[in-house]
Structure formats: C-alpha cells, structure tokens
Amino acid sequence: MSVSTRRSDDGHVLVIQVQGRFDFSTHQAFRDAYEHCDKPMKEYVVDLTHTTYLDSSALGMLLLLRDHAGGDVASVVIENCNADVRRILSISNFEQLFSIR
Amino acid sequence: MNLLIAEDSDGDRMILATLLRRLGHQVYEASDGLEAVAIFVKLEPDIVLMDALMPRMNGMEAARKIKALAGTHFVPVIFITALAGESEHAKFLEAGGDDFLLKPFSRVILEAKINAYSRMLALHRSVMQQRDQIRRQNEQMLSDQRMARRVFDNVAHNGCLDAPNIRYHASPLSIFNGDVLFAAARPGGGTLIFLGDFTGHGLPAAIGAMPIAEVFYGMAAKGFGVVDILTEINRKLCSILPVGMFCCGVLFEVDGKQAAIRVWNGGLPDGWLVRKSGECVAIPSRHLPLGVLSADRFNASVEPLNAEPGDYIVLMTDGFPESCDVRGECLGEDAVRRALTELGSQDHPFDALMARLQAFTGRPDPADDITLCCLEVVARGALADVAESAPESSLSGPGSWHCVYEIRDRALATFNPLPLLLHICTEVPGLRLKSGEVFTLLSELYNNALEHGVLELSSEWKKNAEGFSLYYQERARRLSDTKGHFIRFTLDHESRPGAGRLKIRCEDSGKGFEVSKGNANARTNASKAYSGRGMEILKRLAREFSVCGPGNCIEIVYDWERPAQGATSQ
Amino acid sequence: MSDIPRLDEEALAELQDVMEDEFGVLIETYLADSRTRIVGLNEAFEAGDADRLRKAAHSLKGSCINIGVPRLGSLCFELETLGDIGQLEDAEPVLAAIAQEFQEVSRQLENFSQEK
Numbered sequence: 011m012s013v014s015t016r017r018s019d020d021g022h023v024l025v026i027q028v029q030g031r032f033d034f035s036t037h038q039a040f041r042d043a044y045e046h047c048d049k050p051m052k053e054y055v056v057d058l059t060h061t062t063y064l065d066s067s068a069l070g071m072l073l074l075l076r077d078h079a080g081g082d083v084a085s086v087v088i089e090n091c092n093a094d095v096r097r098i099l100s101i102s103n104f105e106q107l108f109s110i111r
Numbered sequence: 112m113n114l115l116i117a118e119d120s121d122g123d124r125m126i127l128a129t130l131l132r133r134l135g136h137q138v139y140e141a142s143d144g145l146e147a148v149a150i151f152v153k154l155e156p157d158i159v160l161m162d163a164l165m166p167r168m169n170g171m172e173a174a175r176k177i178k179a180l181a182g183t184h185f186v187p188v189i190f191i192t193a194l195a196g197e198s199e200h201a202k203f204l205e206a207g208g209d210d211f212l213l214k215p216f217s218r219v220i221l222e223a224k225i226n227a228y229s230r231m232l233a234l235h236r237s238v239m240q241q242r243d244q245i246r247r248q249n250e251q252m253l254s255d256q257r258m259a260r261r262v263f264d265n266v267a268h269n270g271c272l273d274a275p276n277i278r279y280h281a282s283p284l285s286i287f288n289g290d291v292l293f294a295a296a297r298p299g300g301g302t303l304i305f306l307g308d309f310t311g312h313g314l315p316a317a318i319g320a321m322p323i324a325e326v327f328y329g330m331a332a333k334g335f336g337v338v339d340i341l342t343e344i345n346r347k348l349c350s351i352l353p354v355g356m357f358c359c360g361v362l363f364e365v366d367g368k369q370a371a372i373r374v375w376n377g378g379l380p381d382g383w384l385v386r387k388s389g390e391c392v393a394i395p396s397r398h399l400p401l402g403v404l405s406a407d408r409f410n411a412s413v414e415p416l417n418a419e420p421g422d423y424i425v426l427m428t429d430g431f432p433e434s435c436d437v438r439g440e441c442l443g444e445d446a447v448r449r450a451l452t453e454l455g456s457q458d459h460p461f462d463a464l465m466a467r468l469q470a471f472t473g474r475p476d477p478a479d480d481i482t483l484c485c486l487e488v489v490a491r492g493a494l495a496d497v498a499e500s501a502p503e504s505s506l507s508g509p510g511s512w513h514c515v516y517e518i519r520d521r522a523l524a525t526f527n528p529l530p531l532l533l534h535i536c537t538e539v540p541g542l543r544l545k546s547g548e549v550f551t552l553l554s555e556l557y558n559n560a561l562e563h564g565v566l567e568l569s570s571e572w573k574k575n576a577e578g579f580s581l582y583y584q585e586r587a588r589r590l591s592d593t594k595g596h597f598i599r600f601t602l603d604h605e606s607r608p609g610a611g612r613l614k615i616r617c618e619d620s621g622k623g624f625e626v627s628k629g630n631a632n633a634r635t636n637a638s639k640a641y642s643g644r645g646m647e648i649l650k651r652l653a654r655e656f657s658v659c660g661p662g663n664c665i666e667i668v669y670d671w672e673r674p675a676q677g678a679t680s681q
Numbered sequence: 682m683s684d685i686p687r688l689d690e691e692a693l694a695e696l697q698d699v700m701e702d703e704f705g706v707l708i709e710t711y712l713a714d715s716r717t718r719i720v721g722l723n724e725a726f727e728a729g730d731a732d733r734l735r736k737a738a739h740s741l742k743g744s745c746i747n748i749g750v751p752r753l754g755s756l757c758f759e760l761e762t763l764g765d766i767g768q769l770e771d772a773e774p775v776l777a778a779i780a781q782e783f784q785e786v787s788r789q790l791e792n793f794s795q796e797k
Contacts (some may be wrong), residue, residue, distance in 0.1 A: 066310040070355035073403065077354045082408075102359065102378045103399045120744040122711035129700055129707075164736060193743040215692065215747045218699065 013039040022052040026075075029060045032068040040071050044078060054079050059090040064098050076107060087111060112229055113137045115156035117147035117173060118191060119165045123214065127160065127191070130221060144168025148176050158228050159188045160212065163203070171206040178207035185235040187228040259314065263321055270294040270328060271302065278461040279484040280477060289316035289358075290428050290482040293324060295331035297364070298533070298550035303331045303340075306484055307360040307401075308379060308428040319358060319402070322347055333530040334550050337364050337373050341401075341411040348402030357402040361394075361426050365418070365488060371573075372424065372488075373413040377401055380429050380444055383451055385460050387421035391451050394424075417579040420490040423460050425451065430480035431464075434472055442471050461485040508540045510606035517599040523565060524590040529554055532600060539604060541611055545671050548652050549613070555649055556617035556665060557598065562586065564621030564663050565596045596620040610672040616664065623662030685752045687782075688789060692749030708794045711748045712787055715741060719783060722760065726772050734772065735764030750790070753782045 012029045013036060026043045028036060044054065054075060058064075076084050087109040091099065099110060114136050118124040121142070128138045139154055141147035145168045147161065159177055163170040174188045190203045190211040203211055210224060272279060272294045281292045289309035297303055305327050309316040323344055330340045341362055348358055359378030366372070376382055378400035384392040398410055418424075432444045450467040451460055464483060469475060514535055518528055533550050537543045562568045566589040572578040596619070603614040650656050653667035697704045718741045725734040738761035745754035760775045 066308075066359075070310050070357070073357070074355040101380060101396045103396060106399055107403070120740055120747075121714040122707060122744045123747050125703075125707050125710050126696065126699070126747055129703060133699065164740065193739070193746065214743045218695070 012036055013043050015043045021049075023055060024051045024053075025055045025057055027057040027060065031063045032058070032061050032071075033063065033065045034067040037067065037071060041074070044075055051079070053085040053087065055087045055089060057090055058088060058092075058095055061091070061095055064095045069098075069102055069104065072104070072108065085109075112158060112225075112232075113139065113154065113156040114225075115139045115141065115147060115150055115154070115159045117141040117144065117159070117165065117170065118162040119143055120162075123162075123191075123216075127216060127221075130216065130218060131225070134222060134225065136225070144170060144173030147173045148180070151177050151180060157186065157232060158225065159186060160191055161188055161208075162191045163199070164192075171202060174203075174206045174208055185232060187231065189224060189228070256314065259317055263317065263324070271296045274302070276487040276489045277302075277304075277484065278459065279482075280461075280465065281482045281484075282480065288312060288430070288480040289320075290430070290480065291320045291323070292482055292484055293327045295328055297331065298334050298547040299554055300547075300551065301364060301366045302486065303327075303337070303362070303364045304426070304484065304486065305344075305360060305362050306379065306426045306428065306482065307358045308430075308482075309358045310356050315356070319348060319352055319356070322351060323358070330530075332546075334533050334554070335530050336527050337362055337375065337413050338411045339527060339530075341375055341413075342406070342409060345401045345404070345409045345411075346406050349405060352402045357400040359396075359400040359428070362413075363424065363426070365424070365486065371579075372416045372418045374416065375411065375413045380427060380432055381448075382427075383423075383425040383448075383460075384416055384418060385423040385425060385451055385454065387419060389452070389454065389456070391448065392416065393448075415579070415583045417573065417576055418488045420488050422488045424486045424488070425460050425464070426484045427464075428480075428482045430478070431468070431483055434468055434478060434481065436472050442468065446471070459485070508538050509604070510539070510611070512602075512604050514602045515599065516602075517597055519597040520594050523561065523593040523596055523598065528598075528600070529557060532602070535602065536604070536613065539606065539611060539613075541606070541609075541671055541673050542604075542613065544674075549669070551648060552615060552652055552667060552669060553600075555646075556600075556615065556667070559646075559665075560598045560617050560619035560621070560663075564619030564623075565593060565598065566590065567621060610670070613669045613671070614666065615669065616666040618660075618664040621663045623660060623664075685755050687750065687752045687786065688793070689749035689751050692747075693793065696749065705794045707748075708790050711744060712790065714744065715783060718744075719779065722779070723776060725764075726769065726776060729769060731764045731767045731769055733764075734769070735761050738764055748790075750786050753779065753786055756782055 012031075014027045014029075016025050016027075017023065018025070024044060024047060026040070028040070032040075044051075056072065056075070072086070072088070076086050079086055086107075088099065088104075089111050091110065096110075099105065099108075104110070114131055116124055116127050116131070116138060118127060118140075119142050124140055124142065128140055131138045139150050139156055141150050143165045147159070148168070150156070151159065159174075161170045161174055165173075168176075170190060174190070177186065177188060187209045188207060190208045191214060192199065192203075192211055193214040200211065209228070212221060212224060270293055271277070272292065274294070274296070277294060279292060281290065282288070289307075289311060291305070291307040291309070293305045293307075295303045305323075307320070307323065309319050326343050326347055327340065330343060335343075344360075344362075352358075357378075361374065361376045361379050361382055363372060363374040363382070372384070374382065374394050375398065376394055376396045377398035378396050381396070382394035384394060386392070394414070394416075397414070404410075427447075432442050432447055434442045436442075446467065447464065450463050454460060454463055461483065464485075465477065468477060468481070472478070516528060516532060516535075518526060529550065532553050533546060536549050536553075537546050542549055563570075566586060568582060568586060568589070570582075572582040572585075598620070599618045601614075601616040601618075605612050646656070649665075649667055652669065654670045655666075655668040657666050658664070659666060696707065700707050718737060721737050722734065722741070725737055738757045742754050742757035742761060745751070745757060756775060756779050760772060760779065763769065763772050763775065
C-alpha cells in the first residue's frame with residue numbers, strides 16, 4: 011500500500027506517508043487518507059521520506075488537501091523531501107503555501 | 112445454444128442428441144466428418160461434439176477444419192471417445208480439441224461440460240464486445256480531439272510565432288499534453304509571449320487553454336500590459352479550473368523600443384537570457400503557478416531585464432529537461448545550462464539545444480511533449496511592421512468627438528489608461544486600421560509623461576545593467592507616492608469623407624524641463640531636450656508636433672486616410 | 682464370461698428415462714445399426730484387414746456399452762484387441778460368439794421395450 015496514515019498521540023495531527031512514486035495512480039488512496047477522518051485535524055503532515063518522485067498531479071493533490079484543510083487558514087506541512095522532490099516543490103514555489111521542512 | 116453432434120453410430124448419436132435436446136439446446140446431427148464440416152459452415156453452431164473415429168473424414172481432421180473455419184471466434188470442440196489412453200488425449204489437443212467426453216455417456220458430466228462451455232462462450236463474447244466497444248470509443252475520442260484541436264487553432268491562431276526572430280518547437284498535438292505557446296505582436300512594436308503547461312493530459316488539460324488564448328490575444332491586441340494580462344489569466348483560471356488543476360507558465364514581453372524585457376515565471380523550469388557576450392542569466396520561477404492563488408493574493412510582479420539586439424531569450428516546459436535516454440535517465444536542467452554557456456558566437460541557442468536533446472535521447476525526432484521557444488532580440492525597425500488586420504466593421508462610428516481623460520494621484524500607480532484610450536480612438540472605423548500607430552503615439556506620450564514628467568526619471572540610467580535595475584527600483588519607489596500628480600489626455604477627432612484628423616494633447620503635472628531664461632528660446636530648448644527621449648517616433652508618425660508650456664504638455668496632430676481599394680495599409 | 686451381465690438394467694432404465702416415448706425407436710435404431718456393423722466385422726475378417734477389424738469392433742463396443750449390453754461389448758473388446766495385435770487367426774470363434782450373443786440380445790431388448 012503506497013499511502014499510509016497515522017495520528018499523533020493527541021489525535022490532532024494526521025500524518026500521511028507516501029511511498030514510491032507520488033503520481034496520478036496515488037490519487038484515490040491519497041484522498042481517502044484524509045477524507046475519512048471522523049473529526050477535523052488541527053494539522054496535516056505529508057511525510058515524503060520514501061517518496062521517490064513527484065509530478066504535477068501530486069502537486070494538485072497537495073492543493074486539494076490544503077483546500078480540504080481550510081485553504082488559506084490551513085496548516086499543512088511537507089517533510090523529509092529528497093533533493094529531486096525538493097526541487098520540484100521549489101520550482102512551483104509551493105513553500106508559499108506549505109511549510110516545507 | 113446450437114450444438115453440432117458428429118457421431119457415426121446411429122444409436123449413440125440418438126442418445127446424445129436426445130440428452131442435449133432435453134437440456135434445452137438446439138441440436139444438429141452429422142454422421143461423419145465431412146457432413147460435420149458442411150453443417151458447421153451452413154448453420155454455425157456454438158459448440159461441436161465430435162466422435163474421434165469416423166468414416167470418410169475422421170474426427171481429428173474435421174476438428175482441425177472446423178477450428179480453422181472458426182478463426183478468431185471461439186467454438187469449443189469436445190471429442191467423444193470410448194476409453195482412450197493418454198496418447199490419444201494428446202492427439203485430441205493437437206487437433207484443436209478443447210475437451211473430451213467418455214462413452215458411455217454420463218448425463219451429469221455431459222450437462223456439466225456443456226454448461227461450463229456455455230459460460231465460457233458467454234464470457235468470451237462479452238470480452239470481444241467490450242474490446243470492440245473500447246476500440247470504437249477510442250476512435251471517437253481521437254476524433255473528438257482532432258475536432259477540439261481545430262477549434263483551438265481558430266481561437267489560438269499562431270499569432271506571430273512565425274516571425275523571423277522566433278524559433279520554436281511545439282508538437283501539433285501538444286495541447287493535449289497541456290502545453291501552449293502563444294505569441295502576439297504589440298501594437299506599437301514589441302512581442303508578447305506566453306508559454307504554459309497545464310496539469311493533466313488529454314481534453315481536461317486542453318480545456319483551460321482556450322479561454323486563456325482568448326484573454327491573451329484579446330488583451331495583447333488592445334495594448335494591455337503584462338501585469339494586467341497575468342492578473343486576468345490567473346483570475347480566469349481560478350474560476351474555471353477545479354482545485355488541484357493549475358497552469359505553470361511564463362509570460363514575457365520584449366519592448367519594441369528599448370529592448371527591455373519583462374518576465375514573469377510561475378512554475379516552469381528556468382528560462383534563460385543568453386547575452387551576445389555569452390553571459391547566461393537564469394530566469395527562475397519565482398511565483399506559484401497560475402490558477403492557484405485567489406485574485407487578492409496573486410502576485411503579478413515582473414522582473415525587468417535589459418537586453419540588446421543579438422541577445423536571446425530561451426523558454427521551455429519541463430518536457431525538455433525531463434526527456435529521457437534509453438536508460439531512463441533525464442537530460443536535466445544542468446545539461447541545459449551547460450549547452451547554453453558553451454555556445455559558440457555563431458550558434459543559435461535553439462539549434463544547440465535541439466542538437467543536445469537529439470544526441471542525448473538518441474532519437475532523431477523530438478518526442479511529443481517538448482515545447483521550446485527562442486526569441487532573438489532585434490533592433491527596432493528590423494522587423495517589417497505588422498500588417499494591421501483588424502476587420503472593418505459595418506458600423507460607421509463617431510466622426511466628430513472630443514474627450515478629456517485625466518488620471519490622478521494613486522491611480523497613476525495602479526491603472527494603465529492606454530487600452531481605454533486606444534479603444535475610444537478605434538471606435539472610428541478608419542482609425543481601427545491604424546491602431547498600431549495610434550497606440551504608439553498614445554504610449555509614447557503617456558510613458559514620457561509618467562516616467563519623465565511625473566516621476567522625473569532619466570533614461571540615462573538605463574544605459575548599463577546596474578543602472579537598469581536602479582531605474583526600475585526607483586520607478587517602483589516613486590510610483591508609491593504620486594499624490595497630487597496627474598496626467599491628462601485631451602482627444603479630438605474630426606472626420607471628412609474617407610479621412611480624418613485626430614488631435615492628442617498630453618499634459619502632466621511634472622515640472623517640464625529646464626526652461627532657459629528667455630521665453631523666446633523656450634520652444635527650441637524644449638524641442639532639443641525632447642529629441643533625446645524618443646520623440647523621433649512622434650515626429651515621424653504625426654503631421655504636427657508641438658510643445659506647449661514649460662514642456663509638460665505635448666500636442667500632436669495625426670491625419671489618416673482610408674487606403675485606396677486594393678492597396679495594403681501601411 | 683458369464684459374470685458379465687447380458688443386460689445392464691440400470692443403464693437401460695436410465696435410457697428409458699432420457700428417451701421417454703422414443704425409447705423404442707432407440708432400440709430399433711441400435712439393433713439396425715449393430716446388424717450392419719456385424720456384417721462389416723465379418724467382411725473385415727474375410728479381407729484379412731486387421732486395422733479395419735479393430736476400428737469396427739471398437740465402434741460396436743462403444744454403442745453396446747452405451748445401450749447397456751455389456752457382455753456383447755466385452756466380446757467386441759476381445760475382437761478389437763485381436764485386430765490391434767494382428768492376430769486374425771484367433772478371430773473366428775469370437776465372431777461366432779458375437780453373432781450368437783447378438784441374437785439373444787436382440788430378442789431380450791425387443792421384449793424389454795415392449796414390456797414398458
């Protein structure tokens with residue numbers, strides 16, 4: 011399963027991890043990860059430690075997550091990117107919309 | 112189902128036929144192989160039960176013939192046999208048999224096998240139907256795409272991509288990869304180019320392209336500036352694209368007069384300014400792609416760069432650096448940078464990049480999703496004037512009118528009145544054919560009034576690279592405080608049969624320029640002072656040109672005449 | 682030989698069930714077909730054609746088993762084997778036994794079909 015989730019101990023942060031290629035085929039699994047929460051989260055963390063590749067449809071999915079999380083008031087963090095993934099996020103200037111660490 | 116039994120023993124044949132009819136099937140009977148093949152051809156049964164040993168043509172041969180006749184249709188052939196060994200069974204399979212049935216017939220087994228093959232047939236037929244349906248839908252989709260492409264062509268019209276100083280590669284079907292490339296000549300000279308990469312593929316990616324083409328070409332023709340066009344494109348994409356879809360793009364303008372370049376890059380790989388000297392300046396993405404940020408958060412600030420004739424601008428979508436070789440490795444942005452920095456003085460960047468790509472991928476023809484554009488900065492006048500192509504309207508328009516338009520204070524910083532003023536003038540059908548010249552006059556007057564009159568900037572600064580950025584920094588700074596200033600246009604038009612006269616007077620709140628002690632010399636000094644500011648153009652296009660007051664007021668008279676039938680307009 | 686029954690009552694009963702009122706026709710068909718085949722057996726023997734004998738015996742065996750006369754079927758199997766190994770010299774007594782068995786079978790089958 012390429013998308014997995016876990017919650018923080020206090021239950022307010024949802025961590026979504028994406029393995030391998032983050033592309034169009036991940037679409038449904040990624041949406042399911044955050045849409046089926048029983049209560050709203052304070053923060054979403056997208057863990058890309060094991061993500062090898064990101065394409066424009068993945069960027070679109072991140073935008074959808076941000077929209078779901080409240081748009082301009084959302085707190086969405088993207089973490090543990092490798093150099094290639096970091097570069098793609100940087101070209102699109104996504105650090106203007108997401109915390110990237 | 113329709114079943115064919117080939118069995119030479121009359122009694123056995125009768126038993127089997129009855130059993131099968133009792134199961135509800137239609138049964139055809141043959142007593143030897145030859146008859147079996149004949150019935151197969153004529154009646155096309157669904158399943159064949161074949162006795163292995165028969166006179167005239169035996170079962171194996173009949174089975175082979177029947178399978179050959181069936182072709183791609185699946186017709187199960189079940190051999191009927193009494194106690195044969197494994198070697199016999201192997202022969203059945205070689206002859207194309209699918210199964211065998213032992214004598215004496217067991218009703219239960221017979222029914223089970225017939226049912227199983229019946230299900231298999233239904234499945235096979237359903238798969239064939241779906242395959243055919245998919246094939247048809249695919250052809251339909253390709254046909255729809257071809258249609259959409261033609262609609263798009265009508266909307267997007269290549270603009271001025273075929274100008275001699277532009278070289279580009281874009282696949283004819285690139286719209287379905289999400290790539291678009293638009294180029295428009297500005298009224299008054301200069302070129303505006305938009306390179307876009309929409310997310311997704313196929314028709315959804317193409318959907319966004321068409322309204323954007325309308326916005327781009329429409330606004331460019333009316334003289335709108337880069338900031339206004341970007342803001343409008345972003346607004347439009349936000350409203351039509353769902354969340355998660357966006358367009359990475361570069362919008363850049365080469366000013367016809369000053370060879371100044373203004374660029375906005377949101378999400379595309381680095382563009383490049385390749386100077387004649389060999390220096391390469393990267394133009395990185397500094398903004399989020401279009402269609403992501405709402406209007407109030409969208410940042411349309413452009414980066415000004417100075418450029419000279421002989422410099423090149425290189426733009427590409429990510430298909431270029433992401434092209435792969437046979438091992439699946441990507442060309443990469445570093446390779447692009449190296450190819451550009453290693454250019455010889457006679458090399459054209461477009462040729463160099465395409466050659467590098469071909470060498471890397473090993474493919475003589477570039478793949479479908481490469482979009483690359485190179486524009487050479489040329490001296491003004493090096494290009495033939497763009498022929499006016501505005502269609503004649505059947506409306507007659509106003510012949511005699513007078514208009515005063517003044518913008519003041521903060522509006523000077525935020526609003527560009529040129530498209531509006533051009534629109535007013537081109538309500539006169541005869542002036543519509545001259546919109547290029549009219550726009551040039553208006554924009555020369557306005558830019559001088561704004562930059563030299565109100566903001567008191569000197570174009571001396573723009574002579575070198577540092578001065579250039581200093582100029583634009585100062586411009587931005589001074590624009591933030593324009594309280595108390597104004598620019599006023601007074602337009603007058605009188606028409607006569609087949610001709611007309613347009614008077615434009617432009618006043619600004621600036622101090623003018625140094626007035627010499629004696630009034631008598633004021634006019635001459637004013638003319639001299641202005642001559643270094645590109646007033647050449649005004650003098651060339653206008654019939655009369657005069658300076659009034661201390662120099663913060665200029666009036667020109669522009670005469671126009673409808674061209675004789677058959678003559679091309681200038 | 683005597684332990685193989687002449688008539689397979691069970692098989693016959695089942696055939697009656699399947700064929701219903703066509704059972705009589707089936708019996709007639711079988712008997713007519715078998716008469717022809719037995720003639721064919723003798724012809725093959727007289728021609729000394731082992732292969733033809735083998736095939737003909739095999740076919741008749743099959744229809745005997747299907748109809749429910751196993752003893753006759755077994756005799757046919759014997760003849761088939763002789764044809765297969767090419768030992769035609771031993772075929773004559775088997776042919777005679779087949780002819781005799783068939784006469785008995787005919788009579789009993791006709792009775793059977795008339796009774797029901």
